[in-house]
Amino acid sequence: MAVAQAPIQEKKQYLNAIRDALDEELALNPNLICMGEDIGMLGGAFGVTEGLQAKYGADRVMDMPISEGAIVGTAVGAALNGKTVMVEMQFIDFISCGFDQIVNTLATYHYRTAGEVSMPIVIRGPAGAYGGGALYHSQMNEAWFCNAPGLKVVVPSTPSDAKGLLTSALRDPNPVLFYEIKELYRKREIEEFIPEGHIVPLGKGAIRLQGKDVTLVSYGQNVYHCLQAATTLAEQGISAEVIDIRTLIPLDEELIFESLKKTSRIVVVNEAPMTCGFAGEILARVSEKAFDLLDAPPARVTRLDTPVPWVKPLELFVLPSVEKVVQAALQVVNY
């Protein structure tokens, strides 16, 4: 007689963690439907939804025409009529084609109906530079949506956060924009075991490294630049604390302020352009609400105010790097 064996748990890649979250929610929530370009038969450009249409049917995992506006608008209608919808953007760069539906129809729905209608919709897709994707396959355009009240904005940096945050997002009554870092999708170094039923609440940051001299605040793949910079700084006797905010809207300000009570110094790192980027928002809130905690002017390391160029030397020139973070941290510490 066969003896039931405990399943051997595997380490999960970032991409597989996302698929697991979708798979589990599709099984759990019969009202959840998925819409996107090539997500059904092909399983998505990156394979995130591979196997889901075969498992749940073409009614629940729909291949959509290349019409981001219609995809988002249809999701809004389905949500108005009781569905929960996951929308995949093939690349987050293409989200601009659905911009009007997101900011004018979707983001405002709960507000303009005085709470009559909530919009349980998650719009997720691959984002971020450093891979040679050039101008239209490299963007981090999260700041556009942070400026449109009514949207939550999430950027996970680890497989377990990707799983736990996406699960929360799919259960949230609000529209959530979920930025997946495509450079992390299959990165072996960050694979990890994820406990069953793992959930990460939206709006809670995480301390990735404890430190006492300077706080490095980031999200997405720049968290890894910060962790490497912390190693370099440690060699120079400087102890950096690294915070991964994970959710931009709503922002876990308290975690940052608590860290500043120890370090009194802050550098914020994001790969989006500088002007009106989210790093600037964090520094504005620190300046307004935690000015007394600061011993040095705050700093930010961002992309230059340029598009993301294609070939490697050009791309790296405009983006944040470990060296740029170290330099900024030294400047703040030595002020």
Place this chain on the structure above:
Amino acid sequence: MASRTIQAPPTQSFESSDIPDQRHDSTNRTASDFLTKEDRLEMFRQLYLARYFDVRLIKEKKRGRLRGTLYSSHNQEAIIVGALFGLSPDDWISPIHRDMAAFYLKDARQGWRNSSRMGMTIQQVCAQVWGKVDSPGRARDNWSHIGSREKHIIHSTSMLAGTIPVAAGVVLADRLNGKNTVCLTFNGEGSTSQGIFHESINFAAIHKLPVITIIENNQWAYGTPVSLECPVPNVADRAKGYGIPGLVADGQDVFDVYDKVMAAVNHAREGRGPSIVECKTFRAYGHGDHDDDRANKYRPHDEVEKGRQRDPIAIMKQKLLELGDIDQKQASSYPAEGKSASDATNQDFPPEIVQYLDEGIQFALESQLPDAAEGGMWVFADSESK
């Protein structure tokens, strides 16, 4: 400047096999031939109500009692009345700015004062126009920007054609849940130039979704004539690109609108997909009341004269006379037709219509403004992220 006049609807350019069957039986009778006398008289009352609502609000605005812009539906009322009359209670609608009547006429056959019908009460609509807290949207957005999930009315926005995909999603969800509803979306001809118009109808056509796109072609998109908006003779001709029927109705004739919309509704309910129904009409005044004076300059006088010659109330009266539903005395009792808002008085309308709207306006006047602090509420659906 281009000068266009309203004509009787041109001959259908579609292959006959592509057009929804407009006959109701083998005798070639159409949907309106099956209306009872009571139905027709109810439509007549609804037409008067829509006109009176418009006339009265323009007067109220002139008295300084209203805030914001009025988008008059004067001369276009037959489209709303004719399009809505044959819907089932559970069907959905998606009105826009010139369709205020749609909110209170939806499912009005169940009784105008019946608040459990699948439409809004006149009180709710008036509270919205007056910007009061008893508006369905608690006066958070203006004019026609209201809706009701419960009553199956999609909330409108200012983004033209922007609710067509929402309509597609609504009926998609109904289909997934095994319900055979349809959704009527109302749009101006100008909105057909938007990318989302194409994207949404393309998607709806692929999946044969029961979305009926009604185009109120009033010849002017704000200050631009349709000749500079659309390269084909009928906006409905765009339907060919999606392989769906494009019907043209005389928007001044409530029965022709009813026939064409019901043909599209039946087509959709049989699972044969979306249609475009273009209703030819003419905008009586400016784009909004702020535009009335300028519209007198940018639109040729003779075009406006011609466009307003075919008043839908006059056309309906003539038909009811021919059918013997009313006699000559009744036809001349309430001569609202052909009169501008400034010329019309309460005596031009049946007293029951005036009284009905009085009730709505009285309610709106007595309703309160929302608390100022509500301006900061309901950004998110959960409290921790206010």
